[in-house]
Amino acid sequence: MTEKKEHLFIVFEKLIKSKSECSCEILSECGFSDITVKQIGYLRVIDEHGELTFSRLARITRNSKPTITEMVNKFVKMDCVYKEKSPDDGRIYYIRLTEKGRKIARSEENALLKVIEKMAGSLDEKEIDTLIDLLEKIW
Amino acid sequence: MTEKKEHLFIVFEKLIKSKSECSCEILSECGFSDITVKQIGYLRVIDEHGELTFSRLARITRNSKPTITEMVNKFVKMDCVYKEKSPDDGRIYYIRLTEKGRKIARSEENALLKVIEKMAGSLDEKEIDTLIDLLEKIW
DNA sequence: TATAATTAGTTAGGATTTCCCTAATTAAAT
DNA sequence: ATTTAATTAGGGAAATCCTAACTAATTATA
Structure with missing residues (x-):
């Protein structure tokens, strides 16, 4: 056996x-x-939540808002993520995965x-x- | 299908x-x-090589000797690794895994x-x- | 056999990067 | 006028490496 x-x-x-x-x-x-395990983890969080704002991602990941700004900027530079302005509220940006970002997240x-x-x-x-x-x- | x-x-x-x-x-x-992926990787290297000295680990992992000293000290504090003095050459220490270290490595x-x-x-x-x-x- | 050269590991000190923060600011909405 | 969303400025702490100088043990040599 x-x-x-x-x-x-x-x-x-x-x-x-x-x-x-x-x-x-x-x-x-x-x-x-x-890429780090942590970064992939964040991309997965972004993938799993549809309409994800900076504040919401800060709450979910228990980080401050500036930390999220920094993180998202890094992802944008890496061409994993882009920002989309909300049509209803000009203060809000949605965080969206690019093709590449989705590929990594999944x-x-x-x-x-x-x-x-x-x-x-x-x-x-x-x-x-x-x-x-x-x-x-x-x- | x-x-x-x-x-x-x-x-x-x-x-x-x-x-x-x-x-x-x-x-x-x-x-x-x-524990980080990198650290587990180092423990695996230690596990895979029998008689492993500081210099040899430095060569294998392409790090300087002081880096290895620092890393091994950290592992010793974590109770993953211990040093064993060579019986033949008083300058040499072998890096050995503890039970815990081996558990992590494997x-x-x-x-x-x-x-x-x-x-x-x-x-x-x-x-x-x-x-x-x-x-x-x-x- | 005394001593010079070499080798193994350590110590001291520092550069860089990562990861996170608070406080203040800007712009939009209420 | 106040509140809210995101940004900017600035900075602290830890991780991750390094070089140069040092100690102690070994080996080679004169």
Whole structure:
């Protein structure tokens, strides 16, 4: 049994490594190989909230407003984010992701998607069903 | 087919999330919830090299020797690492991981192991064989 | 064998960057 | 006139590196 577990370990390790290679690739495609985990986290927060203002992002991330201004300016320079003036209230700017910013924010999901594509390409429908059934049994 | 891929995605996402929760748990068990990716990387380098001196670690990580002294001192304070004087040459110290340091260095592997244990507990032998077969087909 | 040269690690001190802040300011809305 | 949203100015603290100078141990040499 221990042997089987080892085998499972090896197979899943390969899968996880493959996924993390994909996500590194996505980051380096965007030219952000040295982006920090924290920065990606902020981009995800921006991605997850639709109409996000500076004040709201400050509240959500528990930072001061100047900190957010600084952060957003940095993201704008990196071409991850742009500001959109509210049509209703001239004081307000919405923080929006660019294509690049969204790519980074969703790099983990996209990496998994790529791996799933590969899987779907190597297995037939019946095998995929079996795989899903097996993995659903676990949780 | 797209539907099946989505299903696969959901199942694997759950698996990956479960693994990353395990590794976060390991870090917080050790009291290092705010350890950096870089620091874990250095602990891994230490783990992977048997007889590792300060100079050698400086060469491997392309840092100056004082940087290594500083880094090792920090790790010693964190109880991740200890220094062992060489019996043959009084100038040399070997950098060794403590139990805690090794736990952190291998947190990813250990998290995967925990997930595998759970799998092995939920599937019978035949199912495990099927799972391995399917995943091996992919690469 | 005494001493000069070399090597391993440490100390002192500093440059740069990151990450966050408060207080004051500008512009728009109420 | 007051309130609110974002910005600007200025700065503190910590992280992350470095070079130069030093101590102690080893090795080479005359």
